Amino acid sequence: MGNLDRRSFLKGGVVAAGAAAFAGALSACAPSAPQETGAADETLATTGEAWYGSPADPATFDVVDTVDCEVLVCGLGAGGITAAAAAAEKGMNVIAIEKGAGHGSIKSDIGVIGTRIDTVEVDPLQMLNEHTRYANGWCDPRVTRVWATESGATFDWISDSIAEFGATPYFEYDVDEGTHGVWPVYPTDHGFHYTYTEEEQAKADAAVAESGDPAAAQGILPQVGDYMLKKAEEWGADLRYETPFVQLAQDENGKVTGAYAKIGDGYVLFNASKGVILATGGYEANPDLLAELNPDAAAIGGVSMTQAGCEGEGIKAGIWAGGMKDEIPTLMTFARAAVAPDAELGYPYQGMTCWIGDQPFLKVNLDGARVCCETAPYDYPLHVAALQPEYKLASIWDSDYQNQIVAFHTIGCSRINMSDTVDAAGVPTGEGLSFPACDMMIGAAMEAGIVQQADTIEELAEKLRVDPAGLTATVERYNELAAKGVDEDFGKPAKDLLPLSKPPYFGAFFGGHVLCTLDGLRIDEHMRVLNTERKPIEGLYAVGNCSGSMYAGSYPELFIGNANGRTITHARHAVMHIAGEVK
Template sequence: MSKIDRRSFLKKAVAGALGTGAAVALAGCSNAGSTSTGASSTAEAIYTPGTYTASAKGYDSEVTVTVTFDETRITNVVVDSSGETANVGAAAADKLAEQVLSAQSSAIDGVTGATNTSKAVKAAVADCISQASGGAIVEGGDVSVQEEITVGGNTDWLGQAPEIAESEIAQTLQTEILVVGAGNAGLMTAAHAAALGAEVLVIEKGISSMNERHWLGAVGTKAAKEAGVEVDKNKLVAELCRYASHRCDERLIRLWADNSGEAIDWYAEQVQKYHPDVKLHMEWDVGEGGHDTYYVPATMHNFQDDIPEHDYSEATSSYGLSSLTQLLTDNNGQVMYETTLVKLEYDGARVTGAIAKAADGSYLRIEASKGVALCCGGYAYNKQMLATLNPDAYISTVEADASSLNTGDGIKAAMWIGADKDPDPTAMLFDRGVIAPDQLSDGNWDKSGYFHLGSQPWLKVNLNGERFCNESVPYDFILHAAYMEPHHLYNTIYDSSWAEQIEQFQQIGCARIIPSKSGGKLQIFSLEAEQGLLAGMEAAGFIQSSDTLEGLAEKLNLPVDAFVATVQRYNELCAKGVDEDFGKESSRMLPLQNPPYYGCRQGASLLCTLDGLRINTRMQVLNTVGEPIEGLYAAGDCSGGFFAHNYPEYIVGVAVGRTLTEGYLLGGYLAQA
């Protein structure tokens, strides 16, 4: 084992990677030039030589793979994942192609963080192999193999810290601050600390940073003041505590309320430093359009630019975390991608650093003189951990919009050395998961779709064809209500007037389709784009349609008589303008009377978990008796104390706002330590 400084190691790592890549390229050229005349003459022919193409659904798009064969082997692979997320699935194309060429098979490891793209490549390559072999060889095509998951109970999701022998540690790096995770919390922590002069190293197990969320929840920003928006902090804090049944740390909530303005203003300054045409926008007309039952404060911000082809989401994703990364590197900070936390190093008095695993499989010891900041998210994609700690969320979920990187690594590593965790499970669930009308929730998230319009307050019925709650509720509330219904599922029902009804609904946050009246461009998709999405989902069998209510009931596998009676009763109440059964606002009581009628079977779409490590207001991780573990910190979804049981979605952007604020403060504390 040798001990070198961080910068020297990174230079060697880059040089090594270039050398390896060159060797692979030369080997590939040599093989490609000799196989058809050499190997194929001595080995039995198994393929019909030629180039074959196949596609499969990835995360955002169809992923197309083109595979070239000679008689005995794969000679070239091209992966087109350009429609996937730019810095995730799209960036993984070359790596996935290399894996297929090396494995000579569709049975590849895939790229960490690009799970859905990797699955699509496996399926498409298996298709190409089947074509080239005349169907004789079919391998790796089933990308929906179910894990053995135990729901609830006392499963050992935590395990024990792995034992890593000293002889296995290839390098030791030294830094002042080690940040684990290059997402919202990690990059905010790292960039602020580096800007204040600290030496910072970030490790990230993905191939890149993930995109931030579009909504930045904050109070008292310059943008809010310019818009004349004032929020009663005490009322806001009280509402967040009420959502959590006060099973939270009110001091952490007040920390966000009191400091989010400063944190998001600083964030906006950094974005504008690198992108002068980008401005932080405040969305302030959130109270209009029927939300008279729930408290909806004006907290949501997003970045907008003047580039015509950019909608708000592209602007936010393009400029936010990329600016923090640039700020970090401009101040001599570093990010090591494809580097995974293995365990923390704790001497009984303080955390001194961590052991990590590099992309090549070697182990690194990273010594951090000022501390380790765990900013590596929750555990939404650790199915066993989710099914054990939050069985209701696991059972309700039919679709996952969660990052496959979120497997609870930081939470487990801290608990292995005595850290405490929130007692109450909390997941961010959206009413947008959709499955075929003959499916049930079974833990298989690969056979589902994302129904963005699921958050619109149309008629909802259970699998008995009956209405069961007020549809005009926060996103996850209807999912909680549906959990009490048969098979924990329900159906959304609407008609051909859907576009006009959406305009009347005037939703907020990520449910918004119609742009803000305050002059912003805030909408997820245009109505034209929504039409295309709906048509695609109907073609895929997720959305059903019929010119009659009876026909729709049959296609949705609902009892015909009960469903028709429910719709007739609903239309009667719409005509009265008063929801006598469930109290939905009259402005949202819009009848079903313009065929064709549409419907789909729904469950939860899981974004992330929110129960994490217990921390104090300096983001120090606490042990089981409430004492700080020296040298260990956490921020964002890896930390807890802020939410319990549900996510207050009508306080738009509070999750990422909390994350960025904690990261900003933590970066300042660590830099000054």
């Protein structure tokens, strides 16, 4: 690529990529906008010795209104939107309460299996067992099986529901050779293309121009979550914003009969005759709680991509009602948080988003030593880094990085080179960040003193505070293995074992994007919250990130969008169980 400098990376940047496309790429692995969380009033949950504290005495609540319904949905993120729409379509009297003034969304990467538009067949039970392997068996495979066997039908239902708005489903089936290192990859990624009016597009373009932020288009151009809520209201759902969930109501036998919510200076008691569905998110936005429950994952964080307000209050409320949380903590995290050589990882986060971080370039510790096979699920090098000095690994690349990224052929929201896949109408799926957007991020990180550039490996090591002799020896060994086409040290595939030989050289330390926690309330295969005896609590369901029983320690990123697909599938299944359609 010739001589490179900061301006080379910044020139054109996102403008060349297209603001709408860049915003869409970012949204694939970004939070799904505000989800309802729990008690906003800290006085309602006195702190006990346990992290989850104690519930307030309902007798102390100034209840100004009592409202009856059949189904109460707490939270309007992906799970709450889906549950509210599914219940309303079935003619149920459903109320959905949301803490914020607006609702969340359903992310653009939707991991599902067996839709009617799929052109590649995937064995759902093979997926089930591979997913169980990711969790080392610390899960309930029956919960995962609901996603594996029902997600395609859920996606088709959503597709039919929003077709009138001009939303067209697509299937991203490109998974390269079907492996990422030794890890199998399956085509699960789905999404929607949208047709916007000139007025909608002009409004979005004006917002981007005014703010300079391509992501500004996200909040203006309606997507699947917005359309599903329109249908939910059309079908009769009662959506109540700025109504934060506080805690659950139970009868003398422990059955959940409804919930208390805050409104103004008082409280509303919602009586739900058929069930309460918690869709309240995880606890990732509470850095102290994250550090307490998952200290190693908290220590590798570099950039917060969390939901404001997702502080575990819904999980706490479920525990107060007799439920239990997954014991093994799980953080969804990707190695895209670049930090300066002298910066510490962990909260307060000091990093900058730089998409190149989870590409399988050479990764070294502060001694300059290579410590792992870089071709791995995108959070694995971060986990390896947690055992290294300062919890850090640096990525090293050279001026041929774009050609090497094309060869790496990563998928999902890790993909930088745009996918060639098209939908039935010949429209590209749009998966991939794009090189102009990637270069913009690298350039901004160079300006901030985070990404380092040098003409020699020794000089790069000094700028990174890495041992020069160690890094020089490592690069020499790495290039020797690349010439052989065999990684004798860690087994990296030959296609990813590419030399570092074209200066200038670049390097940066990467921590994790702190996205969301996945160790929520334990549930059964019908999304019913389980008590400490592993029996369902009558009347209580949990979906999305406030639910558990499916992940343990690591998020299976190579099943693209599976957390999102799980959320919508489980939400619809919970409603089907309430309706008596599944038993």
